[in-house]
Amino acid sequence: MPANDLCRLLEELCLTAWPALKTIHDDGWLLRFAQGHTGRSNSVTCLAPGVLPLAEKVDRVEAAYIREGLPPRFRITPLAPAGLAAELDRRGYLRQEENLVQAAAIPPDLVPTVDGLDWRVETAPAGDLLASYAQALPLPVGEVGPMRRLLDAIAVPTLYVSAWEGDSYAASALGVADRGWLGIYKVLVAPEQRGRGLSRRLLTRLLAAGAEAGATRAYLQVGGGNHPALATYARAGFQTIYHYQYRQTH
The missing domain is CATH 3.40.630.30 (Gcn5-related N-acetyltransferase (GNAT))
Known part of the structure; x- marks a missing residue:
């Protein structure tokens, strides 16, 4: 299986296996909320780059997490759109420990x-x-x-x-x-x-x-x-x- 296809499959399996209490679907991005329990259920996972302006989508992410009383958080995987990391750098997002998905x-x-x-x-x-x-x-x-x-x-x-x-x-x-x-x-x-x-x-x-x-x-x-x-x-x-x-x- 090609690397990107395997990555997408494992992301889907992870999202099903560890759900959230609330989810917003936004142009290929999943915004997940679970009152702060675990990073996976309280962060944005990008499954597709989408077609809408990236900065506009990050603005919506920030507003949504603030409404939920949570810090805006992104999971940056190989499926994340080009330019997202640079946009988060521009906004002052901190880089946390790198995690590995193994099989x-x-x-x-x-x-x-x-x-x-x-x-x-x-x-x-x-x-x-x-x-x-x-x-x-x-x-x-x-x-x-x-x-x-x-x-x-x-x-x-x-x-x-x-x-x-x-x-x-x-x-x-x-x-x-x-x-x-x-x-x-x-x-x-x-x-x-x-x-x-x-x-x-x-x-x-x-x-x-x-x-x-x-x-x-x-x-x-x-x-x-x-x-x-x-x-x-x-x-x-x-x-x-x-x-x-x-x-x-x-």
């Missing part, structure tokens, strides 16, 4: 390690899982409600894989299955469990669950500076497909 084939013969932890695979998040995830992150209190509503809004099948030590939360991740792909989201290992190889075992469990659900490939998004996660994903065969960067006013 890998899911091996058909994955066998998760038996490690003494209690592993759960659920198609909907249990209340104790969401509460434990929010506490371990920790998630700001004001984002707990929006997170729950975003999870409820996912319109394709989901897989919640979590590990527990007795009643204590150890790790979890969300898999979103769509068109033969498994999107990997919300990966978290509790602070006291880190350094024990749990992230690798969590990833294996999630990929195995995705394979059972019919997925043959997986994708994820990871910060360019998150070296431990990048090492874990590289060992599982993930390779970078493209980069994106957030641009924000302040």
Whole structure:
């Protein structure tokens, strides 16, 4: 598949897998709002350059985000129109950390390690899982409600894989299955469990669950500076497909 076609497919999968609470469609741009929970759901994603004047569209973006009480924010991917980065520079938008979108084939013969932890695979998040995830992150209190509503809004099948030590939360991740792909989201290992190889075992469990659900490939998004996660994903065969960067006013 040509690079631009794969980029567009992965962007579509990402937008479906992690929705927003409100969306404006504006001449090839998606303006997404979710009361501040996650950058993906509170930023502009450009799927097509459109035909209207770029500066005029950026003016509308800024007005829309101000109405929602959010800072205007753009995700600059390879699909962003030529000239957008320069326009944002002119307006003083700050450049944030670069992120990577990676993909890998899911091996058909994955066998998760038996490690003494209690592993759960659920198609909907249990209340104790969401509460434990929010506490371990920790998630700001004001984002707990929006997170729950975003999870409820996912319109394709989901897989919640979590590990527990007795009643204590150890790790979890969300898999979103769509068109033969498994999107990997919300990966978290509790602070006291880190350094024990749990992230690798969590990833294996999630990929195995995705394979059972019919997925043959997986994708994820990871910060360019998150070296431990990048090492874990590289060992599982993930390779970078493209980069994106957030641009924000302040």
